[in-house]
Amino acid sequence: MSDVSALASPLGVFEPISRLVAASPVFPSVLGAFESTPFPDGVTHYAVGGTLVGLGVAIVYLATAITAGNSTFLETTLSYVSDLPRFNQAKYVASRDWRVVLALSTVAGAGLYTFLLGSAWTTDVGLWRLAIGGFLVGVGTRVGKGCTMGHGVCGLGSGSRVSVVNVAVFVGVATVTALAVAAAGVSP
Amino acid sequence: MADRHPLFYPVIVLGGLVEGFGLAYSQMAKPEVVLGFLQLDDFGLLLVMVAAAVVIGAAIFAGVAFLGEAPLTGTPYRRRLTSMDRNVLVGGAIFGVGWGLSGICPGAGYASVGIGNYPILVAIAAMFLGAYAQGYWRARTADDAAGAPDAVE
Numbered sequence: 084m085s086d087v088s089a090l091a092s093p094l095g096v097f098e099p100i101s102r103l104v105a106a107s108p109v110f111p112s113v114l115g116a117f118e119s120t121p122f123p124d125g126v127t128h129y130a131v132g133g134t135l136v137g138l139g140v141a142i143v144y145l146a147t148a149i150t151a152g153n154s155t156f157l158e159t160t161l162s163y164v165s166d167l168p169r170f171n172q173a174k175y176v177a178s179r180d181w182r183v184v185l186a187l188s189t190v191a192g193a194g195l196y197t198f199l200l201g202s203a204w205t206t207d208v209g210l211w212r213l214a215i216g217g218f219l220v221g222v223g224t225r226v227g228k229g230c231t232m233g234h235g236v237c238g239l240g241s242g243s244r245v246s247v248v249n250v251a252v253f254v255g256v257a258t259v260t261a262l263a264v265a266a267a268g269v270s271p
Numbered sequence: 272m273a274d275r276h277p278l279f280y281p282v283i284v285l286g287g288l289v290e291g292f293g294l295a296y297s298q299m300a301k302p303e304v305v306l307g308f309l310q311l312d313d314f315g316l317l318l319v320m321v322a323a324a325v326v327i328g329a330a331i332f333a334g335v336a337f338l339g340e341a342p343l344t345g346t347p348y349r350r351r352l353t354s355m356d357r358n359v360l361v362g363g364a365i366f367g368v369g370w371g372l373s374g375i376c377p378g379a380g381y382a383s384v385g386i387g388n389y390p391i392l393v394a395i396a397a398m399f400l401g402a403y404a405q406g407y408w409r410a411r412t413a414d415d416a417a418g419a420p421d422a423v424e
Contacts, residue, residue: 121313121314122313122314122315122318123312123313124298124313124315126315126318128296128297128298128315129297129298129315129316129318129319129322130318130319130322131293131296131297132293132294132295132296132297132298132299132319132322133293133297133318133319133320133321133322133323133326134293134322134323134326135289135290135292135293135296135297136289136290136293136294136297136299136319136322136323136326136378137293137322137323137324137325137326137327137330138289138290138293138326139285139286139287139288139289139290139291139292139293140286140290140323140326140327140330141326141327141329141330142282142285142286142289143282143283143286143287144327144330144331144334144341144348145330145333145334145338145341146278146279146282146286146341146342146343146344147279147282147283147341147343147344147346148334148340148341148344148346148347148348148349149341149344149346150327150331150351151283151286152377152378153376153377153378153381154376154377154398154402156377157377157398157399157401157402158402158406160399161399161402161403161406165403165406167406167407167410168410169406169407169409169410170406181279181280181283184280184283184284184287185283185286185287186287186381187287188283188284188285188286188287188288188290188291189287189288189290189291189294189378189381189382189385190291190381190382190384190385191287191288191291191385192287192288192289192290192291192292192293192294192295192382192385193291193292193294193295193300193381193382193383193384193385193386194291194385194386195288195291195292195385196291196292196295196296196385196386197295197385197386197387200296201295201386203386203387204301204386204387204388205387205388205389205390206301206302206303206383206388206390206391207303208302208303208306208373208374208390210390210393212372212373212374213302213373213375213390213391213393213394213397214393214394214397215369215372215373215397216368216369216370216371216372216373216374216375216394216397217369217373217375217380217393217394217395217396217397217398217400217401218369218397218398218400218401218404219365219366219368219369219372219401220366220369220370220373220375220376220377220394220397220398220401221369221397221398221399221400221401221402221403221404221405222362222365222366222369222401222402222404222405223362223363223364223365223366223367223368223369223401224362224366224376224377224398224402225362225401225402225405225406226358226361226362226365226366226405227358227359227360227361227362227363227365227366228353228358228359228362229353230366230376230377230378231320231370231376231377231378231379232376232377232378233351234353234363235320235324236320236323236324236327237324237327237331237351238351238352238353239320239324239328240323240324240325240326240327240328240329240330240331240351241328241331241350241351241352242328242350243350243351243352243353244355245352245353245354245355245359246351246353248355248359248360248363249359249360249362249363250363251363252359252360252363252364252367253363253364253366253367253370254309254367255367256363256364256366256367256368256371257309257366257367257368257370257371258309258310258311258371259367259371260309260367260368260370260371260372261306261309261310261371261372261374262309262310262311263371264371264372265306265310271302271303271306
């Protein structure tokens with residue numbers, strides 16, 4: 084299994100997973116497909132898009148010192164409609180307005196891309212996956228104090244060890260979950 | 272809100288526009304692309320996260336090391352640090368199952384609306400439901416009564 088070491092070396096965080104995957108007889112085709120190139124669709128749009136994502140967060144940070152993740156928005160927005168004290172903590176109420184503006188601007192920014200460079204697109208992923216997955220994302224990001232942006236971008240960018248741990252856990256678990264769902268024949 | 276710097280909201284709008292444009296440009300707003308990464312078909316998403324983390328990392332380093340306070344808020348620049356506890360692991364694992372199942376996370380979910388992907392509204396509604404369930408449940412547990420610290424990020 085020479086492809087396993089090639090897979091693992093640049094991506095230390097995936098090493099245990101790739102071993103696990105390689106050890107399973109279920110996934111050889113997955114690894115086989117990976118031998119060609121890790122980036123079958125090229126790298127430019129990923130690198131440029133990621134840089135822009137970082138730039139957007141950096142603009143807010145440099146102007147305000149706020150590391151603006153995207154999942155706290157869920158809780159702070161609930162404070163508009165829920166009386167639960169948890170959602171009405173002073174720090175949530177204080178940030179809820181700009182978090183709504185940030186989320187809507189994120190929608191608008193993606194809309195701008197679609198208008199200028201892309202075309203409208205809809206997913207084929209089943210609604211039940213979106214519903215159950217979305218629910219767990221809502222629970223998990225709030226329990227774990229951050230999401231892909233909070234821990235994955237701002238936390239890692241801060242060199243936070245807690246974020247490294249959180250990201251390793253959610254990427255690892257998500258990889259196993261996605262592979263298991265695909266192996267069960269659910270697609271997309 | 273009244274005491275905000277007049278440029279505060281314009282900056283939030285600009286940041287959100289650039290972030291959303293980038294999420295769409297990177298294709299991360301498409302669950303299929305995220306799932307392709309998680310199924311080890313295409314490692315592009317790693318580039319998205321690394322590029323974004325490097326850019327914000329440079330901004331955070333510059334702010335903390337050289338700049339002192341942010342111009343619009345007067346707040347000192349800080350790194351994004353959270354406390355380590357069991358919740359970091361448990362929450363990460365729950366988030367991981369949800370992300371692996373749906374291929375969508377909060378920021379990419381909002382951007383997904385902007386690319387016309389209206390079915391994603393189901394996922395966003397479910398995220399609110401999940402956040403509510405989590406808050407409701409936590410409000411009923413003793414360890415949160417004192418207002419256990421949560422990240423605001």
